[in-house]
């Protein structure tokens with residue numbers, strides 16, 4: 001019979017990130033599906049004990065917390081030691097964790113230390129007839145596979161945005177403080193600050209309800225024979241600021257900045273969506289001045305409702321890739337939308 005640990009970490013302010021609550025609801029469902037009554041939650045980081053109280057009613061039997069100054073900032077050596085210690089303290093054969101950058105960095109190494117197996121980029125878990133299987137995508141989200149493993153412990157990293165976050169009432173629970181022996185050489189690394197990508201604005205918002213994609217058309221000559229990059233920049237920035245949408249770009253537009261051509265100062269390679277870019281998860285997507293070619297649209301795999309604005313009625317979006325295509329001038333459309341958003 002399997003045993004389960006949901007392994008979480010807190011944010012710098014001591015709260016649990018949304019991805020942690022998503023892993024928690026997946027953990028509660030998995031425990032119920034596998035008939036595991038005494039499953040555990042382990043929390044690492046600043047305020048871990050208090051964070052346990054915020055999820056006290058999730059159904060876990062044990063709450064393990066590892067905190068202290070050595071565990072406050074992400075660092076391979078200390079995080080790996082904490083994860084390994086909590087895994088051993090719980091005795092779990094299945095360890096489920098949110099695929100945050102902090103856990104993605106260490107949990108494959110932890111699986112090796114525990115002589116277990118890791119699976120990353122898991123998008124769903126299914127517990128049936130006492131057996132657990134997980135789903136993940138391969139080859140840039142083109143193939144979906146369902147996997148199961150006999151090896152234990154099995155460490156599963158659940159991608160954010162695949163599960164509804166757990167939303168129960170906070171309460172009181174008994175929390176077991178677990179001491180972590182952080183190796184001396186791990187302490188050689190200290191966090192001195194954060195270096196953000198060279199964008200004038202932070203435009204990538206993974207939790208946004210809307211993905212707004214700008215394509216190279218924004219920089220091309222328009223029907224009046226002129227380019228209108230400054231107007232395009234103002235329209236896009238105004239829209240994403242007002243709506244707090246996440247900004248994506250096609251490969252063509254992000255490559256322009258790399259090649260030193262006129263482009264938008266807030267658009268970097270980090271914004272690229274597609275086969276050689278990101279595959280973000282958002283409930284809705286709006287593409288503008290982007291042709292909708294397959295290497296780009298493959299990055300929209302997890303965008304549920306897709307709309308596009310393009311002057312060309314025969315563009316890729318019209319070939320079954322968008323739910324709605326507005327055959328229109330994106331400059332005019334976005335100017336009107338921004339006007340409406342004012343009120």
Ligand SMILES: Cc1cc2nc3c(=O)[nH]c(=O)nc-3n(C[C@H](O)[C@H](O)[C@H](O)COP(=O)(O)OP(=O)(O)OC[C@H]3O[C@@H](n4cnc5c(N)ncnc54)[C@H](O)[C@@H]3O)c2cc1C
Nearest residue numbers: 215216217250251252274275276277289291295296311330
């Ligand atoms: C191996 C490989 C990997 C690739 N990976 C990626 C990837 O990860 N992501 C990606 O995006 N691409 C990728 N590509 C490139 C992809 O095939 C396309 O070349 C690219 O997506 C085109 O970008 P675009 O649609 O922005 O520009 P364009 O093809 O130049 O299209 C611009 C569009 O804007 C429209 N337009 C112009 N003005 C207006 C206006 N006023 N109003 C409305 N519409 C207007 C035009 O009608 C046109 O359809 C890859 C290609 C290869 C070969």
